[in-house]
Amino acid sequence: ALGGGAVLDAVGYACATFHRGMRLIRIPSTVLAQNDAGIGVKNGINAFGQKNLLGAFYPACAVINDFQLLTTLAHRDRIAGLAEAVKVALIKDRAFFEWMEREADALAHFDHPASRYAIRRCAELHLGHITGAGDPFERGNGRPLDYGHWAAHKLENLSQHRLRHGEAVAVGMALDGLYANALGLLSDADSERVISLLLRLGFNLCPPELSLKDAHGRSRVLLGLEEFRQHLGGQLSIPMLSCIGTSVDLHEIDDALMEQALLRLVSQRAPLTLGEGCAQ
Ligand SMILES: NC(=O)c1ccc[n+]([C@@H]2O[C@H](COP(=O)([O-])OP(=O)(O)OC[C@H]3O[C@@H](n4cnc5c(N)ncnc54)[C@H](O)[C@@H]3O)[C@@H](O)[C@H]2O)c1
Ligand SMILES: [Zn+2]
Structure with a gap:
């Protein structure tokens, strides 16, 4: 293939x-x-x-x-894949995240040495998890590699696949970072660093799909939580960051707090440290 x-x-x-x-x-x-x-x-x-x-x-x-x-x-596809490198750094490897922060401009321009290293390190971390974490076939509920993915899958669907997988994962990670911050799990500084790195790499963290509502006025993205619970077979298990480099599984999500995180991402009040608003 x-x-x-x-x-x-x-x-x-x-x-x-x-x-x-x-x-x-x-x-x-x-x-x-x-x-x-x-x-x-x-x-x-x-x-x-x-x-x-x-x-x-x-x-x-x-x-x-x-x-x-x-x-x-295409440039878009060079960048989209970096979302998975940010993801695996966030859940497993703080030093790799810090390296990506230092090399963010080189990565955004697809400079070859930096991009090559980012791809290799990301692949190694994925492989290490699959072969070393004891659950290659995902029998258990805990799936740290799915960080940011419950929202990402929903966003890909809502966009009718206009959004690339990596682009949707970047938005999902920002959203879950803001949720963990609202919950008091992730510090202000760490949640700002997550968003700042994603923006520096060139991701749009406010695609129009984030604002879609159903006939009852409910956020269509948030309906993805229930779909994700069903996909897992009944019990929700969502990886969230407790700090950069470490994730914990949460089995309950506070809908109201998640909606606040979503509004924060969509609105100008998000801590977008590059001074960029969320204009769509
Ligand atoms: N199975 C898994 O574990 C797993 C993990 C992550 C993502 N995925 C899936 O992978 C898909 C996303 O993959 P993707 O980001 O590679 O997107 P993609 O496969 O849709 O490819 C993106 C675009 O790049 C083009 N393309 C591919 N190779 C090219 C090349 N060398 N030069 C120029 N153009 C090229 C493709 O034709 C396509 O238009 C999603 O469907 C996602 O769900 C699967
Ligand atoms: Zn993925």
């Missing part, structure tokens, strides 16, 4: 089912595919209006990351 995350997922799923499984070699061709999707054991396709509804856990027998493939990528 040679391609971005979408192609790898579809081909991986086909490989898992055809003749009850055939050998798979992945050659990821986007930043996100090289640092995350191509490394993992999950393969999924969207069906019946739901993200990753059909799929299989199916490891590849080899993954070949060739940086040269990334030189033809």
